[in-house]
Amino acid sequence: MPRPRSTLLSIERIVEAALKLVDESGDFSFPRIARELGVSQSSLYNRIESREHIVELLRAHLFSSLPxxxxxxxxxxxxxxxxxxxxxxxxxxxxxxxxxxxxxxxxxxxxxxxxxxxxxxxxxxxxxxxxxxxxxxxxxxxxxxxxxxxxxxxxxxxxxxxxxxxxxxxxxxxxxxxxxxxxxxxxxxxxxxxxxxxxxxxxxx
CATH class of the missing domain: 1.10.357.10 (Tetracycline Repressor, domain 2)
Known part of the structure; x- marks a missing residue:
């Protein structure tokens, strides 16, 4: 039996989804990220502390994306x-x-x-x-x-x-x-x- 998709959830995927939403509309939300990834909103809270946490992860992503x-x-x-x-x-x-x-x-x-x-x-x-x-x-x-x-x-x-x-x-x-x-x-x-x-x-x- 295949594993549920939610088990594949990672902080990296959450950050990528949030960044995609920001690029498209200028903002993100937990419900929209959950829909983008096809997971429950509660599964996000198991890995992310808050909206502020995501913003800081996005900041870190920018500065690790270029040498x-x-x-x-x-x-x-x-x-x-x-x-x-x-x-x-x-x-x-x-x-x-x-x-x-x-x-x-x-x-x-x-x-x-x-x-x-x-x-x-x-x-x-x-x-x-x-x-x-x-x-x-x-x-x-x-x-x-x-x-x-x-x-x-x-x-x-x-x-x-x-x-x-x-x-x-x-x-x-x-x-x-x-x-x-x-x-x-x-x-x-x-x-x-x-x-x-x-x-x-x-x-x-």
Whole structure:
């Protein structure tokens, strides 16, 4: 006699089902996950503690889905670029997940490790200790916003030249870039690096 399907249930399958639902609709629920997997809702509670638990498992999944690149042998500037690009890339895979992740405390060791690397990189840059937390938060804002921008429509602004001449010129200028999203991200990344360098110089002076 074949085993009931519920015996095949695993945390990995639950996470995959939740992520599929988030990609499709921007959210998930225990009843919808149960229907997606063809199991009873009670069987989910045998493996998952709460909705918050699933969100944190989803966060961990994002950061284990791509290989991490060592930054130990890079300058702090290149290490920061590598870490921030990697951070953006992970969230850009599933931008609808971002609003869920920012509403609760980060606990997944895979993600905390990335923040540790950022903190070490900023220490190596010479940024004052009291500014490192603010710098990491700013990187959060930038990377998460860039991930959301990756799913933006091709035409971000529909403008009238008569009413908004400066923005019309800006849109026309950005149209010359091969990839607006990538161009904007790299532009912002260099502003971040330059800003950190400025903060370090102010500390020295």
């Amino acid at each position: 991490s690149e060592s930054v130990a042998d890079k300058s702090w500037q290149d290490a920061a670029r590598t870490l921030i690009r990697s951070y953006r890339d992970r969230f850009a895979q599933h931008p609808h997940l971002v609003p869920l992740l920012v509403t609760q405390t980060v606990q997944a060791p895979e993600v905390i490790g990335m923040y540790e690397d950022l903190a070490l990189t900023l220490e190596r840059a010479g940024l004052p200790a009291e500014r490192i937390g603010a710098a990491i938060s700013t990187i959060d804002y930038f990377a998460l916003g860039a991930a959301l921008d990756a799913s933006a429509p091709a035409e971000v602004w529909h403008v009238s030249e008569d009413q908004f001449p400066a923005l019309t010129r800006a849109v026309a200028g950005s149209a010359a870039a091969p990839n607006r999203v990538a161009d904007a991200f790299e532009f912002g990344l260099e502003i971040l690096i330059s800003g950190i360098e400025t903060q370090v110089k102010q500390k020295v002076n």
